[in-house]
Amino acid sequence: MNESFEINLRGTKFLSTSPFVRDLMHALVKADQAATHPNGGFYVDRNPMIFHHILDYHSGGEFHLPKNICPLQARKEIEFWRIPSKGIHNCCYESLYNxxxxxxxxxxxxxxxxxxxxxxxxxxxxxxxKVKNCLGRLRYKLLEAYLHPFTTWTGRVWLFISALVTITSVVVYLLNSDQHFRVSREGLPVLPYNLTYNMIVKNKKYLVFITTTREYVKSILEFFTNTFLLLELLVIFVITHQKRRFLLSLQNILNIATGLAVYVAWYIDVYSISTWENEHLDNFLIALGVFQSLRVIRFLRLVEFxxxxxxxxxxxxxxxxxxxxxxxxxxxxxxxxxxxxxxxxxxxxxxxxxxxxxxxxxxxxxxxxxxxxxxxxxxxxxxxxxxxxxxxxxxxxxxxxxxxxxxxxxxxxxxxxxxxxxxx
Structure with missing residues (x-):
């Protein structure tokens, strides 16, 4: 029978007589991953929790994963003690490599x-x-408020105002789309032969937008909220360090397109009634309405980080x-x-x-x-x-x-x- 030798793992001592284990320890010593003792033993600075199972494998047995151990930790020990994946028993392989x-x-x-x-x-x-000027300090203060709105008073105020404006913008958009919250349009052009728009416009939805317009207060409110949100995007672009990523972000692209669509829709609804009467612009009006609807994406800003x-x-x-x-x-x-x-x-x-x-x-x-x-x-x-x-x-x-x-x-x-x- 071979002579036994000692293996010390952080004060926990193990004895083995396997020549394969001895060869493994000498290989670890050459790789500066273990040290030798004067008594012929070895010292390794590793967790001794699963070393019994490591000895089982290198002594000619099979490796089984012990219970109540993290699979990631076990994998690190397996790699250190040079156990190939084919040496792991089937009953433990699935739980180890999940x-x-x-x-x-x-x-x-x-x-x-x-x-x-x-x-x-x-x-x-x-x-x-080092940032010494006021603009640089202001930039970092705003960037901190934007990235972590709940950690500073500036961030809380910014997030509250942004949320209030976003909700107002969406509510005003919904109200302006309903005929019950619109007012009769003044200065409608007179149709020939005493015809009325009810007689010539077959689509009742178009009829609503031709004969009515948004109220003055809600019109100004929508213009103001949309301008504020676009300016907010501009501020974020100025303070961010990743401008290319900002410009290529799908969410930011949709927000910019939505803001521009709101201005176009506002102008058509208030000043350009002839657009609604033009049958060739149906697809344009539909696309414009779809982009307006995407303003709800701005709600994601409230929970983005x-x-x-x-x-x-x-x-x-x-x-x-x-x-x-x-x-x-x-x-x-x-x-x-x-x-x-x-x-x-x-x-x-x-x-x-x-x-x-x-x-x-x-x-x-x-x-x-x-x-x-x-x-x-x-x-x-x-x-x-x-x-x-x-x-x-x-x-x-x-x-x-x-x-x-x-x-x-x-x-x-x-x-x-x-x-x-x-x-x-």
Whole structure:
């Protein structure tokens, strides 16, 4: 029997007679990862928690992961003690190489990003030069208030005013779009042959915008709130260090486009009634209205820098494969059920005039919306509708569950690391 030798891990001593373990220790000594004792033993500055299992493997056995140990910590020990992945037993491989590493790494990057933003916002240095002028100090003060609105009084006031103006802008937009909150337009052009706009304008929605206009107070209020929000974007652009990233941000691009669309819509509604009478500008007016509606995106500014919002973004990013899979499967089954419904309802001329209408019905049914504009009227059609509805429920349940699970995992990781950092 081989002579035993001692291995000391931070005061915890182990004895072994395995020649493979001795060769491993000599290799670690050559790599300056271990030290030798005069008595022939070895000292290694490593955690001794799982070293019994390390000895099991290097003594000719199998490596099993002990309970109540972090898989990431265990992986670091396995790499140090030079255990290949094929030497890990199947019962422990799944728990050791799970997907938690991505969650922890993402949370670490999130915290690192927040820390960098904090240091950058409160740092008295600009590049390599100290900021001494008033404009430089004002810039950093505003940047700190923008990035961390809840940590300073300036940030709280800024966020409160921005939220108030944003809410006012959205409310005024909604009121100006409803005929009950508009006033009759003065100076309407006289139509020939004693005709009225009610007689020549078939679309009642267009008729509202032709014969009425927004109230003066709400018009001025919308102009003021939109100007304030655009000026806020300009201030953020001036104080930010990442101007290229700011200009390429989809959210900022939409905010700028929305602000410009509000001015154009305000001018057309107040001063250019002829635009509503021009049939060739229908698509332009629709696009203009869509851009106006996007002003609700400004609400995201209120929660943009909170950790919960960042965790939601991480969860959506982690779940994109499932959503793509859902879209592909939903499209395939919509084509299948839509085509089947068209043929089983072929003898009924009052339902599903084209296969595209039946595919539309399948999408609406599988997403559990159910408008009721088209529906089957035969027994076969009822059966197809039942199967389509059941498949829709099953398909929608999976990605929603995955998204909720990812959010819960990220959030628990964030809370754990937050408690861990505070405990230090």
């Amino acid at each position: 997907e938690n590493e991505y969650q922890y790494t993402s949370i670490e990057n999130l915290e690192s990003d927040l820390k960098v933003q904090t240091n950058r916002s409160v740092s008295p240095m600009f590049g390599e030069k 909170t950790p919960e919002m960042k965790i939601l973004k991480l969860s959506l990013h982690e779940s994109w494969r499932e959503f793509v899979l859902l879209l592909m499967v939903l499209t395939a089954f919509s084509l299948i059920f839509g085509s089947i419904m068209f043929w089983v309802e072929l003898d009924n001329p009052d339902t599903f005039p084209t296969v595209f209408i039946s595919i539309w019905w399948a999408i609406i049914t599988m997403t559990t919306v159910g408008y009721g504009d088209f529906y089957p009227k035969t027994v076969e059609g009822y059966c197809v509708a039942i199967v389509a509805a059941i498949f829709g429920l099953l398909l929608l349940a999976m990605p929603i569950t995955i998204l909720a699970s990812n959010f819960n995992t990220f959030y628990n990781c964030y809370k754990y690391r937050k408690r861990h950092v505070l405990s230090k």
